[in-house]
Amino acid sequence: MTPEFDGIEVAAGGARWVNGQLPLITIVVPVFNEEDNVDRTYAELKRVTAELPDYRFEFLFTDNRSTDHTFEKLSRIASEDADVRVVRFSRNFGFQRSVLAGYRLARGVAAIQIDADLQDPPAMFGPFLEKWKEGFDVVVGVRRQRQESAVLKQGRQLYYRLLRRLDGPHLIVDAGDFRLIDRAVIERLRLINEPHMYLRGLISSLARRQTGIPYNRSRRDFNESKFPLRALTRLAADGIIAHSSFPLKVSFYVGIVIALASTLLAFFYLALRAWMPDAVPPGFTTTQILLLLGIGLNSTFLGILGVYVGRIYDQVRTRPMVVISDLLNFDQDIGSV
Template sequence: MTSSTATLVSILVPVFNEEANVDRAYNRITAVFASLPDHDCEIIFTDNHSTDDTHDRLLHIAARDDRVRIVRFARNYGYQRSVLMAYQKARGDCSIQIDCDLQDPPELIPQMLDLWRQGNQVVYGIRRSLPDGLAVATVRRIFYRLITALSDDRLPVDAGEFRLVDRKLLDEMRTIRDTSPYVRGVISAMGFTQVGFPYDRHDRVAGSSKFPLRKMIGLGLNGILNHSLVPLRMASAVGLTVGVSTMILIVGYLIGRLLFGQHWPAGFATTTMLLLLGITLNALFLGIIGEYLGRIYIQVKARPGPIVEMEVDRTPLHRFQQDRARTRRPNEDQPELIYKEVSG
């Protein structure tokens, strides 16, 4: 048991069928904190209902280390909802999200903590290299820039999920009830002082990626729809442009017929207008509007969030007391608010 004055860091590790990596991830994370005497950690594994031996491996790890917490969902709710739940359960002064495949090296955690102590509430890694193959790397870079260009919020380019988040933001994230969250965008939209640092992403240590190109494209579209109204505004802009173009064509047709006696084939103008206004625009923009309406429909149904099938938490009592001190409301009877302001 560490001193109650140590900085508690919540390490968030989402997993799905990572039996070959969970022990390696645990060993490398704990090795980092063994070299940080003034820091303690809790490691929260959110298991998206793995079907291999991932859960059994996690139980073995938690049995010998009470810093390890396990949250196993009743089914696979998707990466983003799993991550959001991890942030909402974090008890630390700050949290650091890291993937179990160790492509984001845990050895960079001390550097992230140094930047946090300098007064930055969010510290995120900027990927200099992407060892995922040309096609995947290209799609990633395109969507990073597309989301940034279209978003109403400032999203960092080439920044993935490897990030540190301060307690202030963690408290705000506990209030989020989003059925299709885009966590990267949620954190960026909160503001505060955010800083990035460049790093090289490593190859996956073992196993195969659970995030194929199809899911990557879906994540990119999710980010655009969650943080931008540009697609809806495009419908008005393109509709106006095509409408004006159609009026010009009609005027040109009338001038040609009245002044020059030009006769186009019967039904030409009508067919042109129908093709321009009826088929292309309706199909395209009804689809966009349908995406937004679908999200609204799912959100207002107020379905329950991710259901936890099993939770393992053997955290010592003193950490529960620290957590209570960090998160209690200002109007509660309290002798002292234990909260550390980070100064630059």
């Protein structure tokens, strides 16, 4: 679907008024089982955007097939407010695809993604838009402080710095999904079909000019986080595998090290056999060690290769990113994105 720009001519780093209309900004809100947050999130978004009279706003909720009353509440809100558009998927396609679908369906000259739990403050919309007007096509929120354990916080810091070293300096350390992206970046995203993506790194790689704004992240007041440790680990793995061949390089160097270690071990047992032939049963220890090393090495490297081959398989199938089952306040039907 070609996005509608409502008579706004897009320019680098901003928009020009055409026919007296203000620039349209899309607020993308991915949701999954957020029935306790939907009403308060909508009310807060309306309050904050009402304080930005130089722009028009639409609110695009992407529902990842919630199993509670989230969609019913969104349906009621959309029936009362034509600026609220709702997309419901046929099943849960995951957070990354949900956000990407929101960007692709955005009609604005820029889009801001924010989570439904309001841990990221909507009050940052104003500073984001100011940076956008200065010519930045990607503006990200940099988490200066967040409510979580010291172990998890330290782990995040180490991971972001590792990923920056692997992928390049375009990645902003401690930046999350709370960001503004320009229409030009959205159009580039529409051309990409990666089933296993790390959206944060992908958007940073597509930016011509990006900047970060520090902020303090609040704690989550309602419902549980949709990113427990297992999901965070999976997201971290996606970030490394999607943007780097580092695991393959690691497997190569580890293979070299183990091959050298096996060679040294072979020389050691040859010397032991020559000088102390009765110290160990003939051939037993050497056979066992080499067998275990070979099995472990092959299993590890085949697993790493399997991950990459599996992703190549998913890529060549070119299936749609998401399949849509319900649309609210859309002008036309969209089966998939």
